[in-house]
Amino acid sequence: MEANNNISLVRYISLRYADPVCAIDLSDKYLLYGTMLGTSAIYSINQRKLITLSETQEEHVSGVKIDDNNNENKLYVCIGDYRIFKYESFNENSNEVPKSNPIDNYPSDAEHEQNCDKCFTMLKNDYLVRTFIDFPADTKTGSVVEDTKYSYKNIIDLSEKTGKIKMSNYSVPFDFDGKYYIFVDFLEQKKRKFTIYDALSESVFMDFEIEKKKIGHISLLKILKNNLIFWVRDYNICEIRDLDLDKFDQPIKTFNVRGSEILAFDVIYTDENDPESLKIIFVDIYCNVYLYSFKLDKQELLFNMENLSIDQVIKDQRFFSMGYPYYIKVSKQYMAISSDYGIVLLQHVPFEKII
Numbered sequence: 018m019e020a021n022n023n024i025s026l027v028r029y030i031s032l033r034y035a036d037p038v039c040a041i042d043l044s045d046k047y048l049l050y051g052t053m054l055g056t057s058a059i060y061s062i063n064q065r066k067l068i069t070l071s072e073t074q075e076e077h078v079s080g081v082k083i084d085d086n087n088n089e090n091k092l093y094v095c096i097g098d099y100r101i102f103k104y105e106s107f108n109e110n111s112n113e114v115p116k117s118n119p120i121d122n123y124p125s126d127a128e129h130e131q132n133c134d135k136c137f138t139m140l141k142n143d144y145l146v147r148t149f150i151d152f153p154a155d156t157k158t159g160s161v162v163e164d165t166k167y168s169y170k171n172i173i174d175l176s177e178k179t180g181k182i183k184m185s186n187y188s189v190p191f192d193f194d195g196k197y198y199i200f201v202d203f204l205e206q207k208k209r210k211f212t213i214y215d216a217l218s219e220s221v222f223m224d225f226e227i228e229k230k231k232i233g234h235i236s237l238l239k240i241l242k243n244n245l246i247f248w249v250r251d252y253n254i255c256e257i258r259d260l261d262l263d264k265f266d267q268p269i270k271t272f273n274v275r276g277s278e279i280l281a282f283d284v285i286y287t288d289e290n291d292p293e294s295l296k297i298i299f300v301d302i303y304c305n306v307y308l309y310s311f312k313l314d315k316q317e318l319l320f321n322m323e324n325l326s327i328d329q330v331i332k333d334q335r336f337f338s339m340g341y342p343y344y345i346k347v348s349k350q351y352m353a354i355s356s357d358y359g360i361v362l363l364q365h366v367p368f369e370k371i372i
Contacts, residue, residue, distance in 0.1 A: 023366040024320050027351065029327050030060060030067065030360040037341040038355035040081045040095070040140065045350045046109070047085060048362055049092055051078020057094045057102075060362070061109040062351065070094060070104065070114060076133075080140020082172065093172050098122060098136040098147050099129045101172055120175065122147070122168075141193040145170045148200075151186050160185045160204050169193065169216060182214050183221075191238040192246075197222060197260075199246070201235055209235075213260065223262055237282060242292040245269070252278040255297070257311070272309055272316050277301040280337060281345040281354070287369045296368045300345050300354055304336050310372045317372050322354065322361060334358055 032038065032052065040051040048060040055074025060067045076097025084091040092104035092115070101120040108115070122145070123129040137148045149166040165184040170177040187203035196217050202210040209232060212224040233251035240246055244260045253276050256268040273279065282299035286292070295311035304322035309315070322336055336356040337343060344355045352363045 023371060024325075024352075025364040026325050026327065027062065027362040027364050028060070028065070029331065030058075030362065032056075032359050034358070037339070037357070038344060038360060039342065040078045041344045041346050041353060041355060041360070042081045042083045043346040043348050043351055043353045044083045044085050045348045047083050047090075047092075048351075048353050048360070049081045049083050049094075050353075050355070050360060051081050051094055053077045055096065057081065059092060059107065062362075064109050066109070066112070068112070068114060070102070070117070079138045080145065082140065082143070084173070095138070095140050095145055095172070098133060098138040101145065101170075103172075122170065137188075137190055139190060139193070140172070142195055143171050143173050144193055144195060145172050146190065146193045146198070148182075148184070148188075148190055150184060150188055153186050158186070160187050160202070162202070162204075167198075169198075178216065180216075180219055182212075184212075185210070191235075192240050194240040197240055199238060199240065223260065223265075225262070237279065239282075239284060241284065241295065242286070247282075247284065247297060249279050249282070249299075253301075255279070255299070255309070270311065270314055272314070273299075273307070276307075277303050277305070280343040283345050283347045285347050285349075285368065287367070294369070296372075298345060298347050298352065298368075300343070302337055306345075306352075306354070308368060308371055313372055315372055319365075319371070322356075325361065325363075327361070331358060 036052045036054045038050050039053050042049045051057040057070040057078055074096045079097055080095040082093040090107040092107055094102040099122050102117040104115045104117045135149050137150055139146050147168045162185045164181040168179045185202040188200050190200040192199045198214040198216055200212055204210050207229050210226045213222040215222040235248055235250050237249040247257050249255055255273045257270040258265050258268050279299050279301050285296050286294050288294040293312045297309040300306045306319045307316050308319050339357045346353045352365050354361045
């Protein structure tokens with residue numbers, strides 16, 4: 018491994034052509050990922066070993082999760098909206114694919130087929146979130162707000178909650194933290210409606226309409242600790258805002274205003290007991306990876322992916338030229354970034370030693 022400004026390349030994992038990553042998770046022991054065609058694989062960092070869990074599936078991998086607390090090494094792979102594969106007692110010293118327990122999300126195949134096309138699925142924290150939106154058949158269809166069914170399933174204990182929310186047929190869900198569910202409605206060309214739904218009380222915590230020119234395009238969003246959110250608007254402007262409606266209008270922090278388009282980000286707290294120890298890691302369209310410190314209100318360039326010790330043939334293909342959704346995931350020791358043709362796995366020094 019060659020160092021590059023506190024970063025070391027561990028491995029470049031190649032993907033099939035035109036089969037991008039659509040789910041990724043990372044711990045200090047494992048990298049777990051899934052692709053659009055249904056491939057899922059686990060990489061043991063200590064053993065430097067890649068094990069394929071599945072080559073293909075009927076649907077894309079909508080989410081993956083590593084649960085390696087208490088040395089139990091459980092893996093979860095969500096297939097579209099209809100099934101979860103739970104791999105228990107994964108042994109990194111074994112070359113065999115671990116046994117899995119499939120968990121269906123629908124009582125029948127007929128119900129799955131009836132709902133699949135209108136289901137927006139995402140795995141957030143321990144929750145598989147399914148929202149059944151009547152998406153418009155074409156761009157000429159107007160915006161319609163109506164009762165929309167949802168389901169939050171805890172993939173660890175399999176408890177599930179269902180209900181209905183007022184959403185439009187042009188809604189884009191962004192995040193769920195076990196309590197708050199955030200989505201944005203595209204009501205018409207110039208208006209947006211921002212909604213935070215409290216799933217515990219089954220009521221709207223916050224909602225407001227805003228002119229597009231005031232907020233721009235929201236591309237990425239995540240709920241943070243201390244009742245804050247982080248979002249990327251107009252493709253590059255990063256803001257942290259307070260979820261108190263009286264304070265929401267003015268961002269607490271703003272950065273990367275003159276930077277390039279941000280493709281993906283992840284957050285980490287270097288001290289779990291200190292919300293101000295928040296660090297945000299993000300990658301832009303020009304392969305730059307930055308680290309932002311909330312406490313110092315400072316961002317710093319960590320490295321450029323084109324300077325890593327990766328085969329020149331891979332670099333010549335470019336990392337982000339196909340326009341896929343891309344992902345970056347960090348743990349205390351490692352960082353993984355998906356690209357057009359593979360996943361870059363890196364080791365980093367503690368972020369608190371950088372900024």
